[in-house]
Amino acid sequence: MQILIKGARVLDPGNIDEKKDLLIQDKVIAAILDPSDTLSGKDLAQVQVVDATGMIVVPGLIDMHVHLREPGHEYKETIESGLKAAAKGGFTAVCSMPNTRPVNDNSQVTSFIISQGKKARAAKVYPAGAISQGSSGVSLAEIFDMQQSGIRAVTDDGLPVDNSQLMRRSLEYCKGLDIPVFVHAEDKSLADGGSMNEGPFATFWGLKGIPNAAESIMVVRDIALCELTGAAVHFCHMSTIESIEAIRQAKKRGVNVTCETAPHYFTLNDGAVIDYDTNFKINPPLRSEQDRCAIIEGLVDGTIDVIASDHAPHSVDEKDLEFDRAAFGIVGLETSLALSLKLVQDKFLSLSDLVEKMSKAPARMLKIDNGIKPGNPADLTVIDLESCYEIDPAAFVSKSRNTPFAGRKVTGEAFLTMVDGRIVYQRNH
Amino acid sequence: MRFEKKDLLDIHSLDVNEITMILDTAQGMKEISERPVKKVPTLRGKTIILFFQEPSTRTKLSFEIAAKRLSADTVSIAKSSSSIVKGETLIDTARNLEAMKPDVIVLRHSSSGGAHVIAKRVGCSVINAGDGIHAHPSQALLDMMSIREKKGSLKGLNISIVGDISHSRVARSDIIGFSKMGAIVSVCAPHTMIPNGIETLGCRVAKNMDACVEGADVIMMLRIQKERQGNILFPSEREYASLYGLNSARVKLAQKDVIVMHPGPMNRGVEISSEVADSPCSMILDQVTNGVALRMALFYILAGGSRHADSD
Known part of the structure; x- marks a missing residue:
């Protein structure tokens, strides 16, 4: 199974800051592609595409x-x-x-x-x-x-x-x-x-x-x-x-x-x-x-x-x-x-x-290499910088709700979190 | 005027009109205690729970007598006889008390904010009878009542408060209340007992005891809390008395018609000499008398029908 994170700005300070597509395969970052590099139809059939247009991908x-x-x-x-x-x-x-x-x-x-x-x-x-x-x-x-x-x-x-x-x-x-x-x-x-x-x-x-x-x-x-x-x-x-x-x-x-x-x-x-x-x-x-x-x-x-x-x-x-x-x-x-x-x-x-x-x-x-480089573990965060919402403790995944920020209006959140090439969180709206 | 609040939690949340209304009502209540039959039927059928989680003689008795003079039924519970010792939380205890349908809960609690915490959770009125080192509104109100009685008004008076300001809920409520009513408040204590930012409550910190009482119209002495000692705030009662004790010589620095107050219980010979405590300028027992009238007024205002107080 391959995953293609498409359309995002890839930002790894000191390494890369460009619009790139990331191809993930077998737990690792397989390739960093130019948006113009189109995968052939045959390849695409086996690729799960994540549309991250307008978002940023960071280590x-x-x-x-x-x-x-x-x-x-x-x-x-x-x-x-x-x-x-x-x-x-x-x-x-x-x-x-x-x-x-x-x-x-x-x-x-x-x-x-x-x-x-x-x-x-x-x-x-x-x-x-x-x-x-x-x-x-x-x-x-x-x-x-x-x-x-x-x-x-x-x-x-x-x-x-x-x-x-x-x-x-x-x-x-x-x-x-x-x-x-x-x-x-x-x-x-x-x-x-x-x-x-x-x-x-x-x-x-x-x-x-x-x-x-x-x-x-x-x-x-x-x-x-x-x-x-x-x-x-x-x-x-x-x-x-x-x-x-x-x-x-x-x-x-x-x-x-x-x-x-x-x-x-x-x-x-x-x-x-x-x-x-x-x-x-x-x-x-x-x-x-x-x-x-x-x-x-x-x-x-x-x-x-x-x-x-x-x-x-x-x-x-x-x-x-x-x-x-x-x-x-x-x-x-x-x-x-x-x-x-x-x-x-x-x-x-x-x-x-x-x-x-x-x-x-x-x-x-912590001695972790999380750079966005081919061959590195695909530990990535896709961030939506635009979404505006109110912090709602009732929606927390944590078992506890003790926050002073309930009801606070904020902008930006994780759109997708990937650990070892697996999507462990993806916003469903 | 109507008193719109459900609870009496601190002085900060009262405005000048509300304070004045409470004091006027209390003044009207005072006469009841002078009658041969010291009881009116105003709060007949009302239930008042006195929930004291800290030791108290004066305040508890004062609330209880006040309630009884208005014909309310009172029930007292203390920490040692409550389920708190079985591990029940304050909020659960308060909810259980409320389930028995009292009209007012009077709470004395060792944590600052104790009364605030339960007031949010129960539908009946809550009167804060002292929470930690935060507030003691009924004491501050009876202090204001006593000063007003002697001086006509608090406006423009120089009031000195001397003693352990850090650990005194009376000091905090007095400072806020006195300054709200137009008095000029100065405080004085060893710097170990002056909390950071006390000026923001509405007072200035005097350089020393003499400077603090000089020209004062009112001197309020606070108890040195022996139970909080055994620590490092001052070396000995002897040294404390010589630096911050109120004696006749210091009273002479104040205005000729100065009044001396103390919320009690006094440590004679420490913060106040017997000579001063028993002198004609001492209002210490008048404070206690007024305390009953003031607390009758609070019950009347909070539990008397539609929270409507005509001071007739």
Whole structure:
């Protein structure tokens, strides 16, 4: 079976940006054809043609920060439902965080996740393993063993590594294994049980605030440890102006750091937290307008390498509570692309920049070759840049609905997602 | 004028006319408590549930007496005797209470927004009797009533609020209410107890205690919450008292006719000296008396027929 994606602009930054037709065969990109190259009638009979006129085809988008919840919290999300949500959101692969139950701190859990991922027949999953056993921040997990089973990164995400010495040693250890360390930057003693950004809005609502410094103080620490060890450090879900500035300066000095932000941090500020709506409760919290602008600036000048959703599904039972008792986190797989395309519509980023941050950069960090080249796996996303619609949580494929973006008008979405030459999602209208 | 709202959740959502209407109604209610038979039939057949999830003596009793003086039936439940201890969520508990058809639920809850969360889910009226560190509207209203009684109006008054502003729902509601009614509010505390952006609620932060009370028409002292201590907000009650305690010397810096208030319970010798607390300028017990009238007014306005309040 062959598939021909016809009529689209093919955009693979640094490689190709032209109107081309893509011929897919046996899981791989078989040929990149000029639109004038007509296949003969005999060939066409065996080819499934996808009309992508007016759309763009990009190397499969990769969301390098998602919580799939399985094993342990299948009522929030399963690997299958999460990977199908990813496919619908235009992602051909995700990196799953290890804070499952049990924690992905050993190769058995890693193998389980990968095997469940294959069964899902949707997006691919590249698991991240825990840095420390049980993510409890005491002793190193068997990182090499997990790497043999398929992890592409390590992190104790959800929790910081409080102990600086453990962080130092894990960076040194991971450097030897050539595996990146994803940092959840949070000083828990400063966050102090807070539930939204510290500032006038938290004061108004009487909610305990989390100051910017709770994040940036750990960013600064781990930049220092990165300089000390020379390991590859990647900062997750950056939300503050101070963190971005610290990373900007570190990069100028040539320190081996990268970072990501999530769409909610450049879309919303803490003024959006209204009437104790827990769909706006996230960690790190929605920050001030100044921070939101700094995040956009960081994306524009390249300080922020990656956009990842921090997809964090929770059930109604964990969200329909008093604000300070509700769980942190929002789903993002099915809204990330549209919210990020707004940066292009607002002329902050070019389409190439966006593809870089949502596909190419994550691919490099996770050591995936997703270039649009003959012979490469056909992991592709076809994006309709024109379609206008309202975000409707009821239509989510994810098992959870905890989004602050319900009813928001957006433009652009995945039209088709292809993984290993197989169409895992196609819009049916 | 009609009071259109179903609930009383905070001061922020009230406008000046609504506040004035509540205060006028409360003033009219006050006389009932002076009668030999302190009961009117206004809310006969109405059911009021007092749901207090945090310890409270004054506020709970005040609501209960207010309801009884209007002939409403009251039922009290506390956290320890509610199904919350069995793991039931606040929303489920509230829905169950509503299923028993009360007219008003009065909720005291440890989480900010607790009353907002249930008000959205139940059809009956909800009165917030204190939610976390967010709001305590009936306290702010009785404070306004007490000030108005003594000073005629809040307009142009200099009001100082001293104490743990960070953890005080009374402070937040007072600041918003007083400034809404035209007073000039300044606050003062160790900077560990001044929350980020408090000015946006309608006050300024004074440099120190003396500057804060100088020329004040009203001084509102807040309780130092011993149960929240054992931590790092200030080193000792002794040091707190010398920096932020209200004593006679500091009262002298204020206007001659200054009134001193405190929402209670007081820590004598810490935030307020006994000498001041028991002096003629102290309105602390008048606040308690007015609290009953004010809460009668709230019940009357929210549960009295068509939410219509003629203050005759």
